[in-house]
Amino acid sequence: MKKTAINLTVNGRSRDAVVPPRMLLSDLIRHELALPGTHVGCEHGVCGACNVLVDGKAVRSCLMFAVQADGCEITTVEGFSAGGLDLVQTAFWEEHGLQCGFCTPGMLASAHELLAENPDPTDDEIREAIAGNLCRCTGYEYIIAAIRSAARKMRDAETAAKRQPA
Amino acid sequence: MASHLDSNVIPPSRQRETPRSGLTWIGQSMKRVEDPRILAGKGGYIDDVTVPGMAHAAMVTSPHAHARIVSIDTSKARALPGVIGVYTGQDLARVVDPCPSFASPPVPQHAIVLDKVRHVGEVVAAVVAEDRYVAEDAAELVEVEWEILPANVDIEASLEATGDAVIHPDDRDSNRALDESFQFGPVDEHFAAAAHVIKRRLRWHRSSAQAIETCGVVAQFDPISGSYTIHANTNFYNFIPFVIGGSLRVSPGELRIIPVLAGGSFGSKVFNHKILIRTAGLSRLAGVPVKYIEDRVEHFTNSDSHGSDRLYDAELAVMEDGTFKSLRFTVLDDYGAYLQFGVGTHGNAMAQVTGPYRIESFGMRVIAVLSNKTQQGPYRGFGSEVTNWVMERMADAAAKELGRDPVELREQNMIAADAFPYMIPTGNIYDSGNFQKVLAEAKGLFDLDAWRERAKALRAGGRCVGVGVATCMERSVYGPTEWWSLNNRETPGFTLTSTPEAITARVDPSGKLFVTLHSPMVGNSPETVVTQVLAERLTVAPEDVVINYSDSQSGFNSVGPQGSRFTAMIAGACVSASIKLEERLKRFGAYMLQRRPEDVELRDGCVAVVGSQDQKKTFAEIALTSSFFRLSFPEGEEYDSGIDCTAVYDHPISTDPDPERKHLGIFYPIVGHICHMVAVEVDPGTGKVEILDYAAVHDNGTIVNPRTLGGQVWGGTANGIGTALSEQFLYDADGQFTNPNFSEFAMPTANEMPRNFKLGHVETPSPYTEYGVKGGGEGGRLGAPSALTSAIEDALSDFGVTISSLPVTPPVLRGMIRAAQASG
Numbered sequence A: 001m002k003k004t005a006i007n008l009t010v011n012g013r014s015r016d017a018v019v020p021p022r023m024l025l026s027d028l029i030r031h032e033l034a035l036p037g038t039h040v041g042c043e044h045g046v047c048g049a050c051n052v053l054v055d056g057k058a059v060r061s062c063l064m065f066a067v068q069a070d071g072c073e074i075t076t077v078e079g080f081s082a083g084g085l086d087l088v089q090t091a092f093w094e095e096h097g098l099q100c101g102f103c104t105p106g107m108l109a110s111a112h113e114l115l116a117e118n119p120d121p122t123d124d125e126i127r128e129a130i131a132g133n134l135c136r137c138t139g140y141e142y143i144i145a146a147i148r149s150a151a152r153k154m155r156d157a158e159t160a161a162k163r164q165p166a
Numbered sequence B: 001m002a003s004h005l006d007s008n009v010i011p012p013s014r015q016r017e018t019p020r021s022g023l024t025w026i027g028q029s030m031k032r033v034e035d036p037r038i039l040a041g042k043g044g045y046i047d048d049v050t051v052p053g054m055a056h057a058a059m060v061t062s063p064h065a066h067a068r069i070v071s072i073d074t075s076k077a078r079a080l081p082g083v084i085g086v087y088t089g090q091d092l093a094r095v096v097d098p099c100p101s102f103a104s105p106p107v108p109q110h111a112i113v114l115d116k117v118r119h120v121g122e123v124v125a126a127v128v129a130e131d132r133y134v135a136e137d138a139a140e141l142v143e144v145e146w147e148i149l150p151a152n153v154d155i156e157a158s159l160e161a162t163g164d165a166v167i168h169p170d171d172r173d174s175n176r177a178l179d180e181s182f183q184f185g186p187v188d189e190h191f192a193a194a195a196h197v198i199k200r201r202l203r204w205h206r207s208s209a210q211a212i213e214t215c216g217v218v219a220q221f222d223p224i225s226g227s228y229t230i231h232a233n234t235n236f237y238n239f240i241p242f243v244i245g246g247s248l249r250v251s252p253g254e255l256r257i258i259p260v261l262a263g264g265s266f267g268s269k270v271f272n273h274k275i276l277i278r279t280a281g282l283s284r285l286a287g288v289p290v291k292y293i294e295d296r297v298e299h300f301t302n303s304d305s306h307g308s309d310r311l312y313d314a315e316l317a318v319m320e321d322g323t324f325k326s327l328r329f330t331v332l333d334d335y336g337a338y339l340q341f342g343v344g345t346h347g348n349a350m351a352q353v354t355g356p357y358r359i360e361s362f363g364m365r366v367i368a369v370l371s372n373k374t375q376q377g378p379y380r381g382f383g384s385e386v387t388n389w390v391m392e393r394m395a396d397a398a399a400k401e402l403g404r405d406p407v408e409l410r411e412q413n414m415i416a417a418d419a420f421p422y423m424i425p426t427g428n429i430y431d432s433g434n435f436q437k438v439l440a441e442a443k444g445l446f447d448l449d450a451w452r453e454r455a456k457a458l459r460a461g462g463r464c465v466g467v468g469v470a471t472c473m474e475r476s477v478y479g480p481t482e483w484w485s486l487n488n489r490e491t492p493g494f495t496l497t498s499t500p501e502a503i504t505a506r507v508d509p510s511g512k513l514f515v516t517l518h519s520p521m522v523g524n525s526p527e528t529v530v531t532q533v534l535a536e537r538l539t540v541a542p543e544d545v546v547i548n549y550s551d552s553q554s555g556f557n558s559v560g561p562q563g564s565r566f567t568a569m570i571a572g573a574c575v576s577a578s579i580k581l582e583e584r585l586k587r588f589g590a591y592m593l594q595r596r597p598e599d600v601e602l603r604d605g606c607v608a609v610v611g612s613q614d615q616k617k618t619f620a621e622i623a624l625t626s627s628f629f630r631l632s633f634p635e636g637e638e639y640d641s642g643i644d645c646t647a648v649y650d651h652p653i654s655t656d657p658d659p660e661r662k663h664l665g666i667f668y669p670i671v672g673h674i675c676h677m678v679a680v681e682v683d684p685g686t687g688k689v690e691i692l693d694y695a696a697v698h699d700n701g702t703i704v705n706p707r708t709l710g711g712q713v714w715g716g717t718a719n720g721i722g723t724a725l726s727e728q729f730l731y732d733a734d735g736q737f738t739n740p741n742f743s744e745f746a747m748p749t750a751n752e753m754p755r756n757f758k759l760g761h762v763e764t765p766s767p768y769t770e771y772g773v774k775g776g777g778e779g780g781r782l783g784a785p786s787a788l789t790s791a792i793e794d795a796l797s798d799f800g801v802t803i804s805s806l807p808v809t810p811p812v813l814r815g816m817i818r819a820a821q822a823s824g
Helices: A025-032 A087-095 A104-117 A121-132 A143-162 B035-039 B073-077 B133-140 B155-159 B185-193 B240-248 B274-287 B296-302 B342-350 B384-402 B408-411 B435-446 B449-460 B526-538 B566-593 B620-630 B706-725 B779-795 B810-823
Strands: A004-010 A011-021 A052-054 A057-062 A073-075 B055-061 B067-075 B082-090 B125-128 B141-149 B178-183 B198-206 B214-221 B227-232 B253-259 B290-293 B310-318 B324-336 B361-370 B465-477 B501-507 B515-519 B545-549 B600-603 B606-609 B617-618 B643-649 B670-682 B689-699 B758-760
Touching: A052 A104, A057 A104, A087 A104, A087 A143, A087 B035, A087 B310, A104 A121, A104 A143, A104 B035, A121 B253, A143 B706, B055 B133, B055 B274, B055 B296, B067 B125, B073 B082, B073 B133, B082 B240, B082 B274, B082 B620, B125 B133, B125 B253, B125 B274, B133 B227, B133 B361, B155 B324, B155 B361, B178 B185, B178 B408, B185 B324, B185 B361, B198 B384, B214 B274, B227 B274, B240 B274, B274 B290, B274 B810, B324 B342, B324 B384, B342 B384, B384 B465, B384 B779, B408 B435, B408 B465, B408 B566, B435 B449, B435 B465, B435 B670, B435 B689, B435 B758, B449 B465, B449 B779, B465 B779, B501 B566, B501 B620, B526 B545, B526 B566, B566 B600, B566 B606, B566 B617, B566 B620, B566 B643, B606 B620, B617 B620, B670 B779, B689 B706, B689 B779, B706 B758, B706 B779
Parallel strands: A004 A073, B055 B290, B227 B253, B324 B361, B515 B545, B689 B758
Antiparallel strands: A004 A011, A052 A057, A052 A073, B055 B125, B067 B141, B082 B125, B178 B361, B198 B310, B214 B227, B214 B290, B310 B324, B465 B670, B501 B515, B501 B643, B600 B606, B606 B617, B670 B689
16 A cells, blocks of 8 residues: 655654555554554544544544644643643542543543633533543543643643743 | 251451551542553553564454354455465364353353354454554455354343254254252242232343453464463453463463553453453464454454343232332343353342342342343443342332332331341341441432422422432452352352452562552552552551562462452452561561560551660661571571562352352352432433432442542442443344444443532441451442432323333433323
């Protein structure tokens, strides 16, 4: 099968790849770029475990071809924790927002997308934001608590940053 | 008065650490030690495993429910570039034998079928190729000629099947795999004396756990040593070599299973022996390491973990004053095409079949039905979720027929708080409990009286609002007799009686406590539990506990997370290890302090002289000296260098089944109790159920970690909501499984969960386990379906709707409402 050369930025790093046009973005990320933190749960676009940020939007990487990501900026769970656990991950830890952890990378991507747009979401807005992510372990309550807590942490960090003299 | 239970004597308690207040670490909502690496995306699941030279397998699966293979042509597939080999059942049979079966007599099963398929999705051939894309391309090129056979889809009709509709004609002439009857106590006498006999026909439909990660294996055969190295997300890696070694024709010494973090199990990954055997065999045939990860459709159609699929004809004998006297039923269970675990799911249900009620006798006829569906396996509750629902349906039915309040009738029949340990008619015991206290707590948390008034007022205003209450048991810490105690007595099979759990621990010269677990993590919190219990017992700081996992060759007898056993069992293993380590620490430490071992104690990570503040040696000093300075201690093997041990904890209290099956012995004795209360509103136009309010009170004995237990209750309740309202595997008349995907098999999302879930706990410690811990991994799913069913029936009381089948999906409920309107 004819292969196509692509270039994309993954977790801040420029990556080149030569891929068959049918290769899924999820397979590129996991198996070609060796970033196994992105998980594949259903491969039909329902569970959201494979969500990654593509140019800031939470996207099902199992429903996107790698070639479609040419030129895009992608953030995976490995990117969230590049400097240690970030505020959202920390909130998930503190609030017990995960059990088996398989859905977690996708949840984190959805949470990041939400919090970038809406720094102070209501519980219903959080619910709506993660309603496209299936979790079979937690019953979601502590995930919602984690995202609520992460929002607060991020707002506090923002406030603290503003107080710093320039 | 003589009883059928007289021979079932309760053994004395072997508890060493008594339940008590003032503990330091047990009872804390400590953050999980497992989480940082998982949150960073470095958990290490099965599909993250790669080995050099690894190839990928894809399966050719059956499009038919029941068909003979006339021929298979693999030539086009083999010719595809990148394909290493294409293998049929006959090919695989050259290197592996049939799968193990716990049923007795066994129902034969091959990891790739030989001559006919018995359900949609069953594997008829496998492709091994350089990548998964090519393997899947090649799988589509395999041509199979079929001779279609009649499909068995209906649970009752399947029993009548003859001729070509018989699923295993070489082994049995019908689709009745097992038919056994039991009487525990004077059932007939009790029914004869009853003032009321409540009868219900109840149907529980099939679904399954559907963890977000499917099952997978990476297997490598080494032809030089004749041994296999296998990575797998099975729950059970320290027993599975013994189970599958026979099929793979190797000894456990030639079989190394390496565990990975599993992305959820809920029972679905307990054994996974079929894909282990198949993938291992493929690696041998292809001569390369092979990875096989089920895709979602394969996990739905061929994972051997479908849940219970039962039809009950149940009767409850009730006295004039409302006393429940006896329960009996005939149950048909559609096990699918094979019977890997026998009727273990019914054995399990015998642990608590009479619920929290003083029911004096119990009778059952259980019929295991074979059909052209995927075979059953475990799913959170393992059969007891169904009998909980049956018992609660019968309690509600009795209340309705006697004109009694359903909660008050339950209270009247509840086992009293001073009656423990309490032996139920099947012979199992309930170790401890206070059901009345749990109920009172739930009433307060939910404000039952207010909700009932509100529901009544809303119904008067034309809205369909109702309240449901369930009071159920949550058995934990299973003994394995449940797997075989209901088998035919002449051929009981492998009559296993051990369910151990072990840890290996050493105090390293740096003072760290290195612990090796022999069971995997599947989404539970094994490392956190072990950290909390060892920190408690050995007085060390949690950050000084370092945890890793063995493989099957470095490991030791351990059964792993299933049957809500792990926390109680691993706590026992931690106490056993602590006793051994304490003895060594005190021996070396006392010598270093020039004291006798009986004059020192463990305190804050030190061996300290009793009554002295400053005369002490840290574990680091002791371990360093004992490891590296042998000449500092006397001669004698008691001073052999280093401080380490392997410690095993056996089931805390179990007995054998009676040889004549007058009772089943004690096998699931550490019981929790749960009370769920829920208010719902049904939209009569659409049949959609909205949960307005939910309260769950669980008594799981001493709580090790309230937050993680809360997570289990929440998650189990979410599973139970799905079971009650939306999740059902659908089959058409030809046996086609019509909804094997996440779009049409509707699992709850965050939007379906109650907005204001209230969680309460009562702690009645077990007198048998260490610190009084009970299991708590299944309770949500053991209670939610019953409470929701009652609430929906209450909401629709003006229509006179009776719910006798789950799930009640919107179209099902709408149909019931429409039928009631038409007849009303």
